[in-house]
Every structure is written in C-alpha cells, then in structure tokens.
Amino acid sequence: MAISLTFDVDAESGWLGEDPAYEQRLSTLSEARYGITRGLPRILDILDRHGIKGTFYVPGYTAELHPEAIKRIHDEGHELGHHGHMHLRSDTATEAQQREEIERGLEALAPLATPTGYRSPSWELTPTTLQLLHDHGFTYDSSLMGDDRPYTLDNGLLEIPVHWSLDDWPHLHWKAGRGDAFTSPQAFLDTWLREFESAVRDRRHITFTMHPEVIGRGYRAQLLEELITAIKDRADAWFATHGDVAAFVVS
Ligand SMILES: [Zn+2]
DSSP states (O other): OEEEEEEEOOTTHHHHHHOGGGGGOHHHHHHHHHIIIIIHHHHHHHHHHHTOOOEEEEOHHHHHHOHHHHHHHHHTTOEEEEOOSSOOOGGGSOHHHHHHHHHHHHHHHTTTOOOSEEOOGGGOOOHHHHHHHHHTTOOEEOOOOSOSSOEEOTTSOEEOOOOGGGBHHHHHOOOTTSOOOOOOHHHHHHHHHHHHHHHHHHTOEEEEEEOHHHHTSHHHHHHHHHHHHHHHHHOOOEEOOHHHHHHHHHO
16 A cells, blocks of 8 residues: 655745735734744654655745745655645636646746646646646646545546545644634544555555644644554555656556
C-alpha cells in the first residue's frame, strides 16, 4: 500500500483571494503567516527525520511572498504542486480568471519547478478547470472524491482523490463566526488510523491532506509524527509523493 502526505501551503493567499478586506484583518493574516514561520519548518523537520518526501501544493502568491520558505521545500526534495495563484475557487471564478490563476501560478513556481499536478483551491473545480489542466499539460489532479483509489478522468487526467474527513482543516481549523468546534487531537488521529487500517485491508493508496498553519502547531505536529510512526510499525507502506503515484499508475 502507499501513503501520500500532502500539504496545502495557502498562507495569506486564501484569505486575500476570498476578499481583499482581509488586508485589514491582521489577526487572520498572522495565523496564515504562522504556517510559514513555524508550521512549515516543523513539518519539514519531521519529514526529514523519517526520510519521507511529501507533496506541497503552493499558490503562486504564496511562492512570491515567501520565496525562501518554498525554496526550502524544493531543496529538500519534496514535490511542488499547483494550487492556483490567489487560491480562487474555480466555481466562483470566470473562465478568464481561471486561466489567469493557472498561468500566474505556473509563472510563480517556474524558478523552482514545473508542476505536473494540480489541486484546486477548496477542492472545487469545473469542466473549464479540467480543460485548462489538459491544455497546460498537467498529468494529474488531486481535488475530487469519486473513488478512494486513483482513477482516470474522461480527458485522460489521472485523479488522485481526497476526502474532507482526512483533511486537518475541517477538524482543527477554527474561524471566528463560523460556529464550528475543534476535534480533539486524539479523535482526529483515530480517524486517520482507521482509514489507514481500511486501506491496509484493501491494499490501496491514501492521501492525507494538511495545512502548515493547522497541523504545524506544536501539539498537532506530534499527531503527524504519531501517524507516521504507527504506519511504519504496522505495515511496509510506501510513502510516495503524488508525482510518484502518478508515475506508478501511468507506467
Ligand atoms: Zn488551499
């Protein structure tokens, strides 16, 4: 079986892309920045200790605002994936905006890498998005939920599926006024481990999704370490980047 640890390095882009009024909301922006200053180094240290390569989906704006942080990801041998430019949701963007998101995101990452994979912001995409990915030569997408194994889309793109329940954001990210609550760290780890047990039985691949400002807080980073240790103790699992998975499935 194979495991992919994936990280969406949204930082400030998600908030500013949603509403420029967030420029005035310094607390929200500071939490986003924490992902770069504290979360990301912690995550990279954990992956390094365990000899694991991850896939980091980086919006173009994040790459422009935090070049050193994104360069470290690349220099340590992890995969960089495309995650829009201002993290605009495809379903709320015009076709021209969608094209701009794809092209500016590619330009921002170009000094480091040409990503072969895409993950749509907030996991919404439209038929236009799929056409744009095809036109720009992407190999795979990781935004849809139509299976729990990689599958092929009608336009030939490989889909490496995700699920909200395996994403740290809905469990552990709290936003003022949204009315949600935090899942306890132990309950979230239990969710991950139950999915892992199910995947061992099925002999299939799993994608776990995380955000540096969420999983990168001290006590939560321990969850990531406990997950990795539990997986290594239980099974001979292959920790693969999404690029590795795409190459394996296509070959
Ligand atoms: Zn995102």
